[in-house]
Amino acid sequence: MHITIDETKCCGAGQCVLAAPTVFDQREDNGVVILLDADPPEDQYAPVREAAAVCPAALIEVHE
């Protein structure tokens, strides 16, 4: 799995951090997403797919 993001679309909702906190974080000042791990381990696949699905800006792309 490889993750790409378009952070210019980010609205700072933080739904990705709630779904997969070891893969995503947010900047403290504006809440914009930080991708901590673009190639996450297998135990994170399901949470990452969830994060991509619920992202309200549809900015997380998961390549599998």
Next chain:
Amino acid sequence: MSSNPTVVIAGASAAGLSVAEGLRRGGFSGRLTMIGEEVHLPYDRPPLSKEVLSGAWPDAKTLLREPGVFTQLDIDLRLGTRAERVDTAGRTVTCSDGSQIAYDDLVITTGVRPRPLPGTEGVQGVHVLRTLDDAQELRSVLDSHPRLVIVGAGFLGAEVASVARTAGADVTLVSDIQSPLSDVVGAEIGELLLQAHIEHGVHLRTGVKVAAVTHRDNQVTGVELADGSTLPADAVLIAIGSIPNTEWLAGSGIPIDNGVICDEFCRALPGVWAAGDVASWHHMGLDARLRLEHRTNAAEQGLAVARNILAADNPTPFTPVPYIWSDQYDLKLQIYGQTRAADTFAVIDGDLAERRFVAVYGKDGHVRGAVGANMIRPLRAARTLVADWAPWSRIEQGAAV
């Protein structure tokens, strides 16, 4: 479900797309048809009143998925056609192009449309903002730096005021509530928003109703208020809420009352589901009937419906912590849970005056909502209080957030 089941999704926006992707991701290999009234590929609506209206984004950036994704997911996407009728006994949907589609499961994601202000239909210069086409129209009007009167100070009205003012329009925001969003976030934060708009040069007329929109030769000339005053206008935006698109379901047996009435699983009838702005469902955690017109809910509820379709014998109640955000000037307001009709309010971090804060809302002795501005991590901690429906006494004891 039959061996090669068909799911028909009526409505091709965020909720519908979420259903389709959730089904495929969950292993659904049957036929998947998505019907959309607009001709555009599924696109995102929150940027319409923000980055699209300001011109910061090209329209294409609102596309929710690359065009190729629909082929990859084997979605029969029928755009520019409307679901017009449903026969729940025969399980067929009839579309505006005359086609009939049989379904095993139908998901209603037809959304809402702007509530019109009576007497303004067809008047030139009167705008609503729901679709990409609406946003393009309003954006072209802003280019001429018009006198813009916005009727309604909810999320849409307040956001457009912010963008239009920044674009150089002369903006008046009119509302029967006392301050922007005060019905949602309460008087304290409403007042803060009011001040922010005033600082940016927006004229505020709050606590007053609109009597009429005036026009001459079918061109809008102004807005007449109930106090007798008139606001001259080159353009008027009506932002007074929305109406669920459910008329096409009349006579189908699907229960309708301010949206599609669903149970806790987002199911309206056997084989009929709803998600997104149009869906009214019973939230078991809050023990309340909710219909949320918010982007995050569209994605989460679409996903929940997909899962429940795939696990029809063992569905899961949909019990999200609702989430909304709103951008106005440099203020990013984030809202979790239920803040309307709260009976208690407390700022638990930061300071309202600095426009950097976390506030919580309680009802009947429990935390039900939280609002934050420019405090990302502390707000996420406060979300836990909302999700746990924490007793209000924890706030009084200075809950560690």
